[in-house]
Amino acid sequence: MTADPLGVLTGVHFIDGDHAACEGALAAGCRFVAGYPITPSTEIVERFASRIPLVGGVFIQMEDELAASIAVQGAIWGGQKSMTVTSGPGLSLMMEHIGLAAFTEVPLVIIDVQRGGPSTGLPTLPAQADMMQVKWGSHGDYEIIALCPSSPQECFDLTVRAFNLAEQWRTPVFVMMDEVVGHMTERVQIPAPEAIEVVERRWTGLKPGDYRPFQPAEDLVPDMVRVGDGYRIHVTGLTHDERGYPAMNPAAQDKLVRRLATKIRDAGDALVDVREEACEDADVIVVSYGITSRVAQAAVEQARAQGVRVGHARLVIAWPFPSQRMAELAARTKAFVVPELNLGQMSREVERAVAGRVPVRLIDHAGGTVHEPDRILAGILEAAR
Amino acid sequence: MSQDKPVRQAKGTVFVRPEVCKGCAYCIEFCPTECLGFSEEFNAKGYHYPVLKHPEECTGCGLCGLYCPDFAIFGIRLKDIPQAASEPPVPPKAG
Amino acid sequence: MRAASPLVEGYPKRIPLHDGSEVIVRPMKRSDEVRMLEFFSGLPLEDRQFLRHDVTQPENVHRFVTDVHRDTVLALVGERDGRIVASATLQRHHYGWMTHVGEIRVVIARNLQRHGFGVGLVKLLVKAAIQAGVEKIVAEVPSNRTAARKAFERLGFQREAILKRHVKDLCGRKRDLVIYANDVSHIWERMESMVLDFNPTLGG
Amino acid sequence: MSKTEIRIGGLGGQGVILSGMILGRAASIHDGRHATLIQAFGPEARGSACSAQVTVSDVPIGYPYVRQPGILIVMSRDAYTQFVPQIHPEGILLYEQDLVQPENLPAGVRAFGIPATRMAEQLGRRLVLNIIMVGFCTGVTQVVSEASARQAVIDSVPRGTQKLNLDAFQAGFEFGRNLVVAPSPVAP
């Protein structure tokens, strides 16, 4: 499938990441957004609200993030592609419904424009400190997918991809922006509709009566139906069987929770996207994601100018974490350097993946601005020593 | 079973699923003609379920079915029963 | 320091009429004096009543053509077959509390009225007014000129005031004068919101 | 010059961000180069200090912040005080001459003033001050081409206001060209 031309503003634009992400959602076929204003994500829903009357669809500003994050799930069961948009404090409120979406396999997209936290923190300044919360924030065991754009162009591209991944894997997909990427303005190229690949919902081919809403296909993902089409489905946040009926026993729990984890963990290369540069014979590999990648790249180039063999591995998909790839890289390098705008989140995933084979040096930062490239450079030089 | 009242022609009857009854007595309490009573038998869960004690009093108004929270009983007018036998029905065995 | 002739770029323009023909519209020139006098003199008295000067007098037309203060007045004429067939002006104040207000006056030859020409002329003036930074455009129309009133209403003008028994027609009958206004300040408010530097919605 | 850092400073409400937007758009869309705009954001920006950071480059831009502006545009005294210490030793300072009096400028810095607020008032609208500054910057520095800058002005302002904004751009542009062609009038 390709994009519906109605939603695609083909052309070259000079827009910020928030606006680009909105255009990505429209291009991907999103026609329902429920939101609650929060800096620095608000421009995404503002743009959606102003664009949608002439595209056809609905924007509704709900009374809070709890409402926004479940209204979109109602819309998705109603057949729409749908997303909500927030920042840290709102994400905290949405946690319950992230669990619901993961457990009931709702193809939900959430854009989180990260700001400094905890609590109200730094509304207008960046951080990358929600990385663990999106993975682990709701109670129970579940898997999500998280994408990390580092430019307005990627805000567009990865939002389209987020919708595609959500439809394909039926799990919540996060676009982990940050304040800088959200408010940074750059050229954004929006392709022609026919050049934008759009993954449609996995509609069942079965008839009512034969269809079971949570019976997985070969890739462990069940097909969907739309409310109102006669299937009379039941969906519950309780542990459920393939019919969707509550099944509250250890066997049902094991079967369901294990399948939901396995469908993502065993997806293999389909959910690995590490952009590597000169990692083959590097003495030091910088692992970065999001806005920090751009800063890290500046430091990497300075280090190379000083003769250090340094590679750069950028996590475009941060969750599921590419553990295997990190382990492979660990086998051919002497040290990892992980800069991030928090006091150590994804760096611990890198540590876990390399399992002590090489040192992992965290270049932390509490947020509020990006790193000074010199700090990352110093880390690279020390690691190379 | 009470035999005090004059015998009347039943206009309706009830259907009961004893095993889903929880013995709440709504149907018996709010039956307008007071034609229902508890069975003497227990169901598997130990509840006394309703039985038609005075079938000739039943009008088939259906209120017992509206009140029953457990979908265990419903009343119906005889003329609404498809292919209803022309002979007067034999009531279900009372407990 | 002021940018030269800000409002007369892009002329001459053509206004299509309902019958498929066109009228050329261009800024008035000094050399138009003789033809302007011809045009004004050819107007029926009823139409001339609307003007502030007796434009059948050559000295009045001379003054109008030569003395127009080009910074505050945009004067357009309609021309067809070498003859002037319309005069349209946008007047502004350079000083005081009405610098944001522009006034439109349009006079059209009888045989070109009700051909969609007036609407076209007013449209050009509104566009020019907005470009010049005008926030509110006004026009006066006697209550009995229903075609002119409809033309303004079609272009989004609102009846803002009615001056009762304010003007006298040829027979000395007093008529109401309708003041039409078109508040175009929202266009400049959008510009203002863009320079607020507060959460600017500057998407393209 | 492969990479130019531009810092624009002024008061909230002077159109600081919009002027950065126009320069960035001119460079990245119409000149076919790369540009990144980082905008000051939030309620703190209203009515007080406000700034935009634009990086223009022939190659993709990594680190997006401006650290040593080669071009510093200031529209308020506070912005001058705040940002002049950052300016590149051989940078260009563009300032609103009725609002800013350059003092203690590093020797290598060339400074050019323009009475942009007065010019904007004479054009009829004070709010085109920022567009005059864009024209001025284009005229003096040619960091973006004139045609691209004009097109970016047209793309960036609301319909109906393009004419006045282009006039403002032109006024600033010509003022700037005259200063550069003539010897610099400011000797700090």
Added chain:
Amino acid sequence: MSTDTLDTLGPEGLPHMDNPSLPYLRGERIPHIWCPGCGIGTTVNCFTRALGEAVSDLDKVAIVSGIGCTGRVAGYMNLDSFHTTHGRAIPFAAGLKLARPEMKVVVYSGDGDLFAIGGNHFVHAARRNMDLMVVCVNNFTYGMTGGQLAPTTPEGASQTTMPFGNFEKPMSLPFLADAAGASFVARWTVFHVRQLTRTLREALGKQGFRFIEILAPCPTLFLRRNRLGDGVDMVRVYKERSKIRDGADTKDVDLGMDGDIIVGKFVDRERPTWLQSMNAHYQQVFGERYRPWGGVREQD
């Protein structure tokens, strides 16, 4: 439970007949989990009868519940049904309704779910006149968690988290719904099965935010703790204390441990729904360029 044990006893010589509620229920899930004497099942009977009378295509009705005893209603209904999170049935239903406007969407939940944790959503959906029918089974307590204080618990009543009697003022649900802007507000008790059925039927046929409060006994947790007897005793109390007053001013209908229980249809007014308002407004703003949202899109 095997189907044998669900056999229906009918008079001999008559054909086998099913309970008239059964076609509307997921039969394999009956018996349900509610306690003996709980009134929730009674409200379901009335709802199924109303569905039968008011709705021709049950595929076009969806039911959404929150969490709690009444929250289980969705799971028993043979409709597209959603058992969502605590308090959030209304925003889920709003999203569903806006995505598929041709559906009738019913929210069926309890007083704690709809008015404590979900109170904000109720207020805003009513204010927007979201096209939802909201049925609240009010049993004055938190049943599923074991009898804690609810926002509807009458003054003086004892609850596990208000062990010496409730000193808080309870919320009058019809008054709140009215003030927030609901188009239709009614209250009945499980004693009033016929009136309740009629009201549910009427509300199913209407548009806008419709709110129906149903008082139902919770014998296990509310009645026993307050020595009010059994479920059937409470329904008898409803019968004795109820006064039917259609059109009553909602500020006069609050409830206590004693006194009248005012029931009836209190509010019935015409207001455009949220979606109607949106479409009308954008049609006015954008004219023919606007693409009205009907949500009807054939499945690909």
